Amino acid sequence: MIQRADRLNNVKEYYFSKKLREVAALRNEGKPIINIAIGSPDLNPPASVIEAIQNAVELPNAHQYQSYQGIPELREGIATFYKEKYNVNLNATTEILPLMGSKEGIMHISMAFLNKGDKVLIPNPGYPTYASVTNLVQAEAIFYNLNETTNWLPNFEELEKEDLSKVKIMWVNYPHMPTGAVASKEDFKQLIAFAKKHNILIVNDNPYSFILNEKPISILDVEGAKEVAIELNSLSKTFNMAGWRVGMVVGNAEIIKTILQVKSNMDSGMFFGIQKGAVEAFKLSNEWFKSQNEIYTKRRAIVWEIFDALNCTYNQAIGGLFVWAKLPKGIKSEAITDELLYNKNVFITPGTIFGSNGEGYIRASLCVDAEVLNEVLNRLTTVKI
Ligand SMILES: Cc1ncc(COP(=O)(O)O)c(C=O)c1O
Numbered sequence: 001m002i003q004r005a006d007r008l009n010n011v012k013e014y015y016f017s018k019k020l021r022e023v024a025a026l027r028n029e030g031k032p033i034i035n036i037a038i039g040s041p042d043l044n045p046p047a048s049v050i051e052a053i054q055n056a057v058e059l060p061n062a063h064q065y066q067s068y069q070g071i072p073e074l075r076e077g078i079a080t081f082y083k084e085k086y087n088v089n090l091n092a093t094t095e096i097l098p099l100m101g102s103k104e105g106i107m108h109i110s111m112a113f114l115n116k117g118d119k120v121l122i123p124n125p126g127y128p129t130y131a132s133v134t135n136l137v138q139a140e141a142i143f144y145n146l147n148e149t150t151n152w153l154p155n156f157e158e159l160e161k162e163d164l165s166k167v168k169i170m171w172v173n174y175p176h177m178p179t180g181a182v183a184s185k186e187d188f189k190q191l192i193a194f195a196k197k198h199n200i201l202i203v204n205d206n207p208y209s210f211i212l213n214e215k216p217i218s219i220l221d222v223e224g225a226k227e228v229a230i231e232l233n234s235l236s237k238t239f240n241m242a243g244w245r246v247g248m249v250v251g252n253a254e255i256i257k258t259i260l261q262v263k264s265n266m267d268s269g270m271f272f273g274i275q276k277g278a279v280e281a282f283k284l285s286n287e288w289f290k291s292q293n294e295i296y297t298k299r300r301a302i303v304w305e306i307f308d309a310l311n312c313t314y315n316q317a318i319g320g321l322f323v324w325a326k327l328p329k330g331i332k333s334e335a336i337t338d339e340l341l342y343n344k345n346v347f348i349t350p351g352t353i354f355g356s357n358g359e360g361y362i363r364a365s366l367c368v369d370a371e372v373l374n375e376v377l378n379r380l381t382t383v384k385i
Helices: 015-028 047-056 072-086 102-113 128-136 156-160 185-198 253-263 272-282 286-309 333-344 370-380
Strands: 096-099 119-124 140-145 167-172 201-205 229-234 247-251 322-326 361-365
Touching (some): 047 272, 072 096, 072 272, 096 102, 096 253, 102 128, 102 201, 102 229, 102 247, 102 253, 119 128, 128 140, 156 185, 167 185, 185 229, 247 253, 286 322, 286 361, 333 361
Parallel strands (some): 119 140, 119 167, 201 229
Antiparallel strands (some): 229 247, 322 361
C-alpha cells in the first residue's frame, strides 16, 4: 500500500462531507430527512446574473483559458462595490484577486505565508477550514477562545498571555460564523493594533456582511489596516451563488502578489461566464439585499420558534445566515443532533464541529423554505429533551 502523506495525519474528512453521506443513506432507506444544517443558499441568484452567464457562453473567447487575475471588468466591479458598500478604496489592478470561492483562498493564503512550524491563531468556535488547512500546510493551530461573555469577540487580555512570537496569521470572521456575532469598527481597530504590535497578518473572512446585518463593514475601512490585514469576500451568500464558486481576496498589493504566486500555479483562471455573471451581481441596487433579508427575517422567526420548542436560548441581535442556539444545561450538542436526526428526521449542526467552545450549542441554517421550517417545527413539538 502506498503511504499517504504525513500532512494528512491531523486532517479529517470535512464533517459535512461525511455526515451528508449518512443523511443520503437514511433518505435512501425512505426516511424523510429535512436538512437545516447547511448554509447553501436555496434562493435564486439575480436574474441579471443568470442572463449574463447565458449571454457569455455565446462569446468566442468564453471557452479559452482566462486571466490568472480575473477579467479587468470583474476587478473594477469589485473595486466599485468595496467603495460603495464599505467605503474602502482598492486599486483594481493590484489590490484585488478574484477567487473560485473564498474557501480556496484559505489554502492559497496559508501556502503563501506559512512555513512548517509557524503558528496560526484560529477562532474557537470558527469555520473548520482554517484549522484543517493550517494542518495541511504543517503549521501549528493555536485556538483562541470566543465565548458569550465577550460577545464572541477576541479576548485580547487572554491573547497577550500566549507566546505570539511564532504567530504569522490570525483568522477572524465577522460577521462571525457560526454565532452571528458582529464586530464594530472599534473592534476591528483593536485587532489591527494587535496585529501591528505582534507583526501578524490578519485575514478577515467576510462572506456574511450583507445577510441580516444593518451595517456591512470591512476590516480594511480601519486606517492603516492594509499594512497588516487582508480580506476574503464571497458571492456565495450575498448573491446566492455558492455553487458558482466566486469570491475574492483584497488588500495590500504586495500581499496579493504573493498570493497570486501560489494561485497562478494551481488553476488556469475562472470560467468567463461566471466572471461576467459576477460583474452583474456587483451592479445590483440595495433593493436586492432588502428583498433577500425580508425572506431571511421571516425564516429566522420560525427558526426561533424551533429553538423555543427545544428549550434553547439564542441572541436575537445577530447577523448572518444561521441561528446559533444554546442548549439547556447538560444537553450535549452531538447527542441532540443525533436524536433529532434519528428520531425526528431533522438534520441540524452540532456546535462542536466548530471547536470545543461550540459544545452546548447547535446551529440552524436559514437556507430553508419557510414551509419546510414549519414542518420541522411540527415534528419537534413532540420532542422531549
Ligand atoms: C466563514 C466562512 N468562510 C468561508 C466560506 C466559504 O465560502 P465560499 O463559498 O466563498 O468558498 C464559508 C462557507 O460556508 C464560511 O462559512
